[in-house]
Amino acid sequence: MTTLSKIEGALPLPVTVDDILAARARISGAIVRTPTLVSKTLSAMLGASVYLKFENLQFTAAYKERGALNRLTLLGESARQKGVIAASAGNHAQGLAYHGARLGVPVTIVMPTTTPTVKVMQTEGHGATVVLHGEKFDDAYAHARMLEQERGLTFVHPFDEPDIIAGQGTVALEMLEDAPDIDTLVIPIGGGGLFSGMGTAARAMKPDMRLIGVQAELYPSMYDVLKGASLACDGDTLAEGIAVKEPGLLTRRFVERLADDIVLVSERSLEQAVSLLLQIEKTVVEGAGAAGLAALLEHKALFAGRTVGLVLCGGNIDTRLLANVLLRDLARSGRLARLRIILQDRPGALFAIARIFDQQGVNILELSHQRIFTNLPAKGLSLDVECETRDAAHLERLIAAIGAAGYEVSPVELA
Template sequence: MSVAQSQPSGASADLPVTLEDVRRARSAIQNAIINTPCLKSRTLSEIFGAEIWLKFENLQFTASFKERGALNRLLHLSEGQRKAGVIAMSAGNHAQGVAYHASRLGIPATIVMPKGTPTVKVQQTAGHGARVILHGEKLEEATALARKMAEDESLVFVHPFDDPLVMAGQGTIALEMLEAVPDLDCLIVPIGGGGLISGVAAAARGLKPNMQIIGVQAELYPSMAAKVKGFEAICDGDSLAEGIAVKYPGELTYQMVKALVDDIVLVSEAELERAVSLLLTIEKTVAEGAGAAGLAALVAQASPYRGKKLGLIISGGNIDTRLLANVLLRELAREGRLARLRIRLKDRPGELFHVTRIFHEHQVNIIDVSHQRVFTKLPAKGTYADIEVETRDREHLDQLVTTLRSRGYDVRMIEAG
């Protein structure tokens, strides 16, 4: 699903961030930031019919692009501000960026995070020496406390996106991508609050005025798309892409997106899961939901990009390992490589044996069997078995089900979400 807007103009000096701002940011941060690889994916290019180049920002020290903008902001603090310290609110990646570089620079840092922030992000933020406070269920509640503490304790509030210095820092990614691949046609960029796409668009449009810039948001949180087009949107729910699950985009970032971004694509949770799985299985790289959003846009609809040379930013790789495992298993289920079949049986000796022989005939691996007699609405002499299996692909699974039914068994697939 996409939300188009009027054709944007080239970067303007009237906007909060310009190409020159991004260039200055690069000079400031380049000795402390990794110029991450920008590599062509041959396999993804074949799958989606476009030349796809991936910028691996998940290889930054904090596994996210966010440290670029955080560092640029910290480097502009006065001596007095450095001594007093900084405070930030974040669901994780901005928090780690601020905490890590503040520690490096000897600046005290306090981070306020929503209670639902993935454990891995909380632990890593604390591991950089920051004081971590968990407060509220949403970013907005964490923001309110962080702003109050900033005022009460005379701390500098480091905004995760709505700050020209932060946006300029994030835009250094575009400079690196266009140096590596000067003839890119289009950049596909995740949008939460809009800091990344604002900086990237300022740099890319400054260098190539006709460059196409596409933003990506989770369907559950279409806040920037709604603001740009003026439609009502309910932003709520548990998104895999919690890094871009922002209810209220920035005012400065809105100006940038309105002026410089061609289109905003909304992607479903299933498309985000598919993108995370593809990046791991094909590129052998771990991306969090927000980090895979660019690829999820192609999963949602590849046809508008066929034949183009695309730059996708893998913006972060901080995903809880248990959640990642769940995503991968769900994807196997969608592909038919993992399935659970509910088979109605007659309650007589050897019945389960006869069924499992059919699985053996098809060389289908049985992972788990649950045989239920009591907690069922079937007659007293009826029973069923839930059998979890591993197959080669959807066709292999369909062949098994067809054979079971041809032998007189009532078979129902228990679908994955």
């Protein structure tokens, strides 16, 4: 540990539970006091008592409103009139834009030119001025800091500011008031603002609270800080809301002081968690919002027998991406399958195969033949059948029946 790290480790953290209580008083009535509810089905499935905090029910569908609003309410009159600026392509942009418009504070958001049009339109729809600049977030961030100086605006960081952290901490106040039996909080970490605020509030209310951070395997930036590791941070993760390559300098102090552990979750677990929350709780959650449940799915033994609180921190997921996730989960569970069957190209061959599907009670969704681009003999053909089954066991019975009828059959597997 460097001398600077030792000094920082000895300093008191710049946000206390009193700051979080004050933040709650400021933002009360302007944000949704979202419910904290026990999930009986997930609890039975995971061997733990699982409580869910539905922050995806905020007006902009994410907890980020809390910190943004707290920061805006603390601006001086001159700063309010000139306005604020931020670099964000996600939930921070929308939370700041929405509450800026409510309070009459001009908001400018700088986004990379690669930002999906729907996110630009959503942010503009909340009354913000959007500036598109650069290919990557770092370019947008640098441009925002330049405009801050040029125009005399106030920069609002998405996570690395005390007022932002204090606002996010109000999530834990509500959770522990509504479900005081919670003994473990599982909190997604990107930049670390949510963990810092919630961890501070939770430890003040229950000093023995177990605090576990969660990051996507593709973006283990805070994990690297805490573990002294050097894992790569890159890739196309479903949890884009926590895909942060460089965690905050301030928030890492909170995480180092407060976290009992940080766990990593795979893309497959994130997909499964998003799908389960829709199927079981009938709630739409983005990848980052499902990270806590993904941790319980992937590290089940770590939470066995405990009373666990999860924050569904956001619900902003593209509908086409959500459809993709749901269909992939159906495929992995055996309820949707694509089978490749080798046939002889002769009359009645397709009928004979279709009869097996009928006998097994399997619904055929789509068929595709391949006669030309194949290494089979000229009289052979490859048939792909997309079908719908009841479960994995039903699919296995179908495959066995096709094989017993003398056909070569294999499932086309997902990555």
